[in-house]
């Protein structure tokens with residue numbers, strides 16, 4: 001038993017002892033529901049300022065996103081903040097500062113992790129590497145093999161976060177770079193099959209890391225009609241044990257998260273919030289012990 | 303915690319098999335929250351951004367030239383004033399660099415119509431104008447291809463019926479979109495000659511289905527951003543007044 005798990009259980013037990021009751025009923029009733037909040041952005045593309053004109057006028061902006069995230073964290077400290085890639089490219093902030101400000105702001109907003117989008121190679125893999133000292137959050141990518149590049153050891157395939165005793169496993173996926181990014185920009189980055197990697201990742205996170213919640217942070221794109229190209233929707237259908245896929249790349253503004261049946265006929269949520277930091281995605285997961293589970297299973301309100 | 307107490311706890315936990323009774327998700331709620339101006343600006347974040355923003359604004363807004371009119375990429379059928387301006391700027395700004403490095407002249411320029419991201423608006427022209435026209439980090443590449451591939455390039459233009467910007471190429475089509483005239487720098491195309499064609503790295507890598515650059519004799523990457531060719535051109539001009547001309551037309 002890991003120390004942290006023990007402390008969790010011991011404190012529950014202590015409470016019980018104080019109450020002087022050993023009944024099964026009282027054990028489960030003491031196990032309060034825990035809420036985990038997942039906040040996410042994607043394809044912010046260096047949009048640091050609020051839009052001044054056009055159809056997105058008065059929307060977006062990092063300083064407003066910061067106050068929103070702050071108020072959500074105050075309401076629920078068990079919150080994770082994730083980004084699904086394409087942090088770079090789209091405003092002069094990137095052209096002048098190469099992504100320094102984007103990373104510094106994401107660090108100030110206390111992002112927990114991000115995956116890598118194709119545009120994050122726009123100043124080459126060296127340009128991405130050069131900005132890493134400004135990022136106080138983890139880069140997660142399971143299907144880019146950086147071992148022959150300067151990015152070697154700078155990313156992790158997955159990260160496990162602990163929030164109020166709940167283990168959240170997050171793994172990252174990137175899109176095929178060939179044809180999208182010039183080869184001299186991504187150099188010897190190897191692209192690995194996202195489906196095979198996802199099957200590995202979900203198994204590791206489920207059985208080895210014993211995660212309660214498994215999240216895929218993807219820059220594959222939401223859906224490709226008339227194409228075999230792997231997308232978040234096709235990945236959700238073909239895999240199991242993933243609870244949530246947070247997507248990017250296709251700049252898809254979903255009115256609400258999509259519910260997909262996975263290969264085990266269980267529900268997976270797929271969400272994406274368009275682009276440019278106009279929206280913040282928020283998914284709340286409520287956890288309870290098996291005994292308290294209502295007869296009709298998980299209710300999904302989107 | 304006394305030792306007996308501790309033992310009791312262990313017994314208690316194994317009896318209930320608490321951790322095997324895994325946590326289950328009982329409810330999921332999802333929503334997309336709009337970042338609207340009803341949210342408060344975080345003052346610390348705002349103050350942190352300000353010096354970066356001010357520095358950029360100052361540089362972007364310094365006036366470089368004046369545009370006599372508003373030129374949009376949708377004004378014109380097979381060539382547009384803004385496209386002609388950009389293709390000509392790539393030629394005039396990149397050619398001296400290419401020549402100094404290789405001893406050759408660029409023969410013609412082509413890039414994709416979709417790369418023009420805004421109109422060139424009437425009034426003051428600044429670096430910001432160049433960022434609006436060309437927000438991407440595309441760079442100039444020059445590719446050495448045979449005259450036979452110039453034929454495929456022309457065939458691409460003929461069938462796409464789109465005002466892809468060109469410079470130093472003259473192409474006249476008839477009513478049936480057949481070629482009536484095709485010349486580079488005023489001369490007929492020689493199938494056996496090597497031509498040096500400037501384009502963007504995006505087009506070279508097959509963007510917008512322009513696949514006529516492969517195979518090729520050689521590729522010269524100038525490490526010169528297309529946006530910077532525009533800025534350098536703006537600096538040299540007082541008034542910008544490009545026109546729709548007869549470089550790529552259809553006789554009806």
Ligand SMILES: [Zn+2]
Nearest residue numbers: 043086119249
């Ligand atoms: Zn994007």
